[in-house]
Amino acid sequence: MDAALKDFKKFTPKSLPKVENLAQGHRACQGCGEVLALRMALKAIGKNMIVASATGCMEIITSAYPQTAWEVPWIHVAFENAAAVASGIEAGRKALMRKGRIPKQRTTIVAMAGDGGTADIGLQALSGALERQHDFVYICLDNEAYMNTGVQRSSSTPYGAMTTTSPPGKLSIGQYTWKKNVPAIAAAHAIPYVATASPAYYTDLMNKAKKAAMIKGPAYLHVYSPCPTGWRLAPELAVDISRLAVQTKVFPLYEVVDGRYIMSRKIKKPKPVEEYLKLQGRFRHLDKKTIQEIQDRVNREYEALVQKAALTASKEETAEEGKK
Amino acid sequence: MPKRVGIEVSLAASEAACAADTDVVAAYPITPQTHIVEHLSELVADGKLDAEFVPVESEHSAMSVCIGSSAAGARTFTATSSQGLALMHEILFIAPALRTPIVMVVANRALSGPISIWNDHSDIMAERDVGWIQTFAENGQEVFDLIIHAFRVAEDPEVLLPVMVNLDGFTLSHVIEPIEMLSASEVKRYLKPYKPQMVLDPKNPVTMGPVGMPEVYTEAKQQIESLLQGSKKVILKAWKEFAKHYGRTYKPVETYRTKGAEVVLMTMGSVSETAMTAVDRMWDKGIRVGLMRFRLWRPFPLQEFRRAMRGVKVLAVLDRAISYGGLGGPVFTEVRSALYGTFEQPQVFGFVAGLGGRDITVDMFEEMVKKAIRYAKRGKGPTYELIGVRER
Numbered sequence: 140m141d142a143a144l145k146d147f148k149k150f151t152p153k154s155l156p157k158v159e160n161l162a163q164g165h166r167a168c169q170g171c172g173e174v175l176a177l178r179m180a181l182k183a184i185g186k187n188m189i190v191a192s193a194t195g196c197m198e199i200i201t202s203a204y205p206q207t208a209w210e211v212p213w214i215h216v217a218f219e220n221a222a223a224v225a226s227g228i229e230a231g232r233k234a235l236m237r238k239g240r241i242p243k244q245r246t247t248i249v250a251m252a253g254d255g256g257t258a259d260i261g262l263q264a265l266s267g268a269l270e271r272q273h274d275f276v277y278i279c280l281d282n283e284a285y286m287n288t289g290v291q292r293s294s295s296t297p298y299g300a301m302t303t304t305s306p307p308g309k310l311s312i313g314q315y316t317w318k319k320n321v322p323a324i325a326a327a328h329a330i331p332y333v334a335t336a337s338p339a340y341y342t343d344l345m346n347k348a349k350k351a352a353m354i355k356g357p358a359y360l361h362v363y364s365p366c367p368t369g370w371r372l373a374p375e376l377a378v379d380i381s382r383l384a385v386q387t388k389v390f391p392l393y394e395v396v397d398g399r400y401i402m403s404r405k406i407k408k409p410k411p412v413e414e415y416l417k418l419q420g421r422f423r424h425l426d427k428k429t430i431q432e433i434q435d436r437v438n439r440e441y442e443a444l445v446q447k448a449a450l451t452a453s454k455e456e457t458a459e460e461g462k463k
Numbered sequence: 464m465p466k467r468v469g470i471e472v473s474l475a476a477s478e479a480a481c482a483a484d485t486d487v488v489a490a491y492p493i494t495p496q497t498h499i500v501e502h503l504s505e506l507v508a509d510g511k512l513d514a515e516f517v518p519v520e521s522e523h524s525a526m527s528v529c530i531g532s533s534a535a536g537a538r539t540f541t542a543t544s545s546q547g548l549a550l551m552h553e554i555l556f557i558a559p560a561l562r563t564p565i566v567m568v569v570a571n572r573a574l575s576g577p578i579s580i581w582n583d584h585s586d587i588m589a590e591r592d593v594g595w596i597q598t599f600a601e602n603g604q605e606v607f608d609l610i611i612h613a614f615r616v617a618e619d620p621e622v623l624l625p626v627m628v629n630l631d632g633f634t635l636s637h638v639i640e641p642i643e644m645l646s647a648s649e650v651k652r653y654l655k656p657y658k659p660q661m662v663l664d665p666k667n668p669v670t671m672g673p674v675g676m677p678e679v680y681t682e683a684k685q686q687i688e689s690l691l692q693g694s695k696k697v698i699l700k701a702w703k704e705f706a707k708h709y710g711r712t713y714k715p716v717e718t719y720r721t722k723g724a725e726v727v728l729m730t731m732g733s734v735s736e737t738a739m740t741a742v743d744r745m746w747d748k749g750i751r752v753g754l755m756r757f758r759l760w761r762p763f764p765l766q767e768f769r770r771a772m773r774g775v776k777v778l779a780v781l782d783r784a785i786s787y788g789g790l791g792g793p794v795f796t797e798v799r800s801a802l803y804g805t806f807e808q809p810q811v812f813g814f815v816a817g818l819g820g821r822d823i824t825v826d827m828f829e830e831m832v833k834k835a836i837r838y839a840k841r842g843k844g845p846t847y848e849l850i851g852v853r854e855r
Contacts, residue, residue, distance in 0.1 A: 186665060187665050189663045189664075189665065191531060199674055202670055202674050203673065203676055204675055207670035207673060209668065209670050210668060211665060211668050212664060212665060212669055212670075213668070213670050213671065214530075214561070214663060214670075214672050215673070216527055216530050216531075216557050216561070216672055217527070217554060217557060220523065220524060220554065223519065223524035223527035223531070224527050224528070224530060224531035224534075226517060226527075227487070227489065227528035227532035228531040228534065228535045228663060229531075230517050230531075230537075231486060231533070231534075231536065231539070232535050232536075232537075234487055234514055235486060235535070235536055235537055238486065238513055240486075240536070241536065246665055263520060263521060263524070264520070264523070266520065267519055267524055271518070271519075
């Protein structure tokens, strides 16, 4: 892996690429944090890519025939099979390159889907593609519910959240299950690269997208994608909420590189989870007890992550940590 | 001249995909298709076929991988059966819409429930409307030839549609037959390398599979329909060329001893060989019966069928699938509809038999024919009936 990243150069605010793969004028909602995250990930990877998209918000807002927002080759087949379609593109190109039918050039194959297309209906295809070690980047744009169909709950919807199929009521607190940990599922496939990213930390997101593309073999990127429409959030707050999600430890930023967990941002002085929840109408109904329950769970999960990072750290990292 | 060898038909199907120099095979094992993909993976493992073998985790992904690889410009092959075909159902519709010329062999098998691994046509008859070209093989030689033909038709710039080649599970897929196996170099004369018209390439970006708003959806559907109807011309030409190259002639509708027949049996697939034996036996007994079978099923060969039907007074149609709550088996309803309004509208009777691996015997064909004759004389009969149902 280190060899693949030999030429890796970090993006800085001054060295952002000018390339745009997603043209303006698409049909995303005002303040959409998902399309923002997608645009930055695509900028980081560059022109030499082919995208396989699942059905979902990003597909619907960019491709209404006869218009397209895509300036790179893009294919949409169905909801649950982005990873399988990407597998096919990769396999097809591999065979054609070997047989001398197309020029030998490594192209980044990107599969992209929302949380429903990843954590629920597309999980099998994703697992298959990761297990088969295809050389591709899977980007999950996680807006924590089925937004395209009108805000229904997915297995990635956080505990307590109100959606149209997890409504709070006399007998319900809203979503009654805890968010499925898909990055951990991806990491369990022992693939070379897994990372979480957030549009609020855009250079971090872009660096991770670039690394994911450079690394040979499957890479999984889980991107926090705020949805003002579905979260009952003010449209101008998409980036703020993304930052708060990280600062409250709700959405930790980390990488799993060849099985080693690396915290991208250590949250020494976390903000209370309540600050994050209270900005969003989907959590408005939660009482103090439930908020405390969420706070405890967030603390526990973050601690588990930090411990994993300590356990899997390389010698150099441990030494560096000791100096601090 | 190519050598005639004794080979299991499944292996011959794999050898055909190999001789066609397939680039990608994506497949998931399901009985009775397994020998086809097993042998393909062996051919790849031994370096005899230079292809990527993608061992997918489901048939849904098999078809999805096929679309991806075909959209990337690779010649793509897969095979499935029954539940696997049903799992692909959603994606089957999308392959023609994206103009991906995938070739798939379907080893026909019954659908659950109850679960049955044995042969009938309920899997394929549920996929009539997916927009694929569909052919049915009678014997091993046909399987081999139809696969080569399928690639040629699918990849024709005027077609660019996927093709399914159907063969009966077990009763054809698992038997050993003498087959003339064409070598890769012999196939190359007939089947040129695939030149995709539109391909996913960063040098020339295209958007494939966009949203079809109500203003364009109908037109998109109409386009596939006219392509599929138009493909018949290419299918016929490709068979003509095939005959020129290899000496074997294929037609969309085959007939056997229909001249002077008072009743004609209609079949599809490998059971037609049993039907031929039944026809011979009946002629010996003085029953004037002919046989007709569809080799081409989609697009429906209306002209050829009507031409073959000229002068036929009674038609007994065999269905290997049941259409619950419908007006008869799928083949029967389509055939009857195809004859509606023709000048000499014959009497048509439907028979459903051979479900889930139940053998169709020579005697059963005789029973169907005799019943059809009786009903015709009476001027009425049941629209369709099940043959060979055990009473206890």
